[in-house]
Amino acid sequence: MEIINAASETSVRLHFIHTTTYQYSGPVTFGPHRLVLRPRESHFERLESMEIETEPASVLHWYQDIYGNILARAEFKEAANRLLIRSEFVVNKVMKPGWMDGSGAPLGEDYPAYYPGIEEAATHLYRQSVYPPEVEEIRRWLRGLGILPLPGEKKAIFAPLARKIHETIGYQRREESGVQTPIETLRKGTGSCRDTAVLMMEAGRCIGYATRFVSGYLESENSANGRGSTHAWAEVYLPDRGWVGFDPSIGESVGMGHVAVGFSHHPRGVMPITGRFESPGFGAAGMQVEIQSKQL
Numbered sequence: 662m663e664i665i666n667a668a669s670e671t672s673v674r675l676h677f678i679h680t681t682t683y684q685y686s687g688p689v690t691f692g693p694h695r696l697v698l699r700p701r702e703s704h705f706e707r708l709e710s711m712e713i714e715t716e717p718a719s720v721l722h723w724y725q726d727i728y729g730n731i732l733a734r735a736e737f738k739e740a741a742n743r744l745l746i747r748s749e750f751v752v753n754k755v756m757k758p759g760w761m762d763g764s765g766a767p768l769g770e771d772y773p774a775y776y777p778g779i780e781e782a783a784t785h786l787y788r789q790s791v792y793p794p795e796v797e798e799i800r801r802w803l804r805g806l807g808i809l810p811l812p813g814e815k816k817a818i819f820a821p822l823a824r825k826i827h828e829t830i831g832y833q834r835r836e837e838s839g840v841q842t843p844i845e846t847l848r849k850g851t852g853s854c855r856d857t858a859v860l861m862m863e864a865g866r867c868i869g870y871a872t873r874f875v876s877g878y879l880e881s882e883n884s885a886n887g888r889g890s891t892h893a894w895a896e897v898y899l900p901d902r903g904w905v906g907f908d909p910s911i912g913e914s915v916g917m918g919h920v921a922v923g924f925s926h927h928p929r930g931v932m933p934i935t936g937r938f939e940s941p942g943f944g945a946a947g948m949q950v951e952i953q954s955k956q957l
Contacts, residue, residue, distance in 0.1 A: 671756040673917050674709070674957040675880050676749075679891070681934055681950050683744040687943035691737040691744060694719075694936030697876060697923045698748040699731045704755070706921060711750035717741045730923040730931065742943075746934060751957065754917045769815040770899060774869035777900060784871035784898055786926045790863060795844045799860075800867045802847060809868070819897050819907050820914060822864060826857050827912025834890060840928050854893045854910040859928055861895040861909045871898040873924050875906065876931040880918035880954045889952035891933055894919065 679698065700708050713721060717739040726732055735746070776784050790796050803809065806825050810816035831851040843860040846852040852860070858874055865872035872895055878884070879892040894908040894915060904924075906915030923931030938945075 671917070672753060674751060674753050675918070675920060675954060676751050676957050677878055677880075677884070677920065677952065677954045679748045679878070679933075679950075679952045681746045681948070683948050684946040685742045685744075685938070685940070685943055686946045687940065688740040688742050689938040689940035689943050690740045691717075692937040692939065694735040694737075694746070694934060695932075696721075696733040696735055696746065696748075697730060697931050697933050698733070698746075699922065700750060700752050700877070701730065701921045701923070703921075707753040707755065709751040709753055711748070713749075714745075714747045716743070716745040728924050728926075728930065730925075732923075735936070744938075752920055754920070756917060769810075770818045770870075770897075771815055772810045772818065772868075773812060774871075775900070776871065776898075780898075780900065787871035787873050787898065788866055788869060789926075790866050791859070791927055792842050792844075792863060795842060795863070796867045799843050799863055803864050803868065819861075819865065819905070822861060823907040823909040823914070824912040826861055826909035830857055830860070830909070832857075832910055854908075855928060857909040858893040858895045861907060865895070865897050872896065873898075873904070873926055874928045874931065875921050875924055876933065877922040878920040878952065878954070879908075879911075880920070880956070884952055884954040887951060887953040889954060890950060891952065892919070893928070896924070 698713060699711060700706060702708050713733065715735060717737055719735040719737045722734040724732055808818060808821040808825065830846060833851040833853055835853045840859050841852055841856040843863045846856045846860050862872040862874055875894050875896055877892055881889060883889045894906055896904040896906045898904050906919065908915055908919065925931045
């Protein structure tokens, strides 16, 4: 039985509003849209309330995908020259004393990676590279950073890796869908949070660790001022510690301001909004994303 003194917990309640607006050159008919917008609940993250509104109106069908994410399928009946999807939620983030904070100290990571028993098979998908032709070059880059321990040595790997990526890759906000490949990000020296998350994910996989892509939000000064954006980071599966989050876009372990929405072995698996439209001669005319947050 876990006995925790509630007074020693650290908690924060976060309120987010995420609005995405698509403009079209004329009335279009909307196909089903897949919404990955509902925060994941865990020991660290408790969803208190959530509302999703769309214009034109839609019927939402909720379901759980193969990764355990809770998704909504939006079905529209009306044509329009604008599509607005607005998500508003309150989440309670809790950190209990003694729980892993992702810093990597003092335990460190076993090297090379080792997953005992059934975990070896269960982590197979999360150890397979999304970009196989780039594995050797990513591995050489990782070894050149000087952060890998000697074989058999226990040492923090991923906290230093997140810092290294943050120090060497300049942040570039991009609203358009898709990600850069890891080598593209390294060669450009810039990337969005999605790009650095993929780089870290693939770096972990090329040395045998199970890693996954996380889509969500980050409570920050920008989001507090209504200029926030969706966020992404990576998680590494460590035996006896579970999935541990690292955010290379800020060079830190995942903290109280991170709100996870979806997990996947591939970055395309948790795009916030995907869908299609049909029209007789009309096309897309722009998209705007607004995210604002506050602590309650």
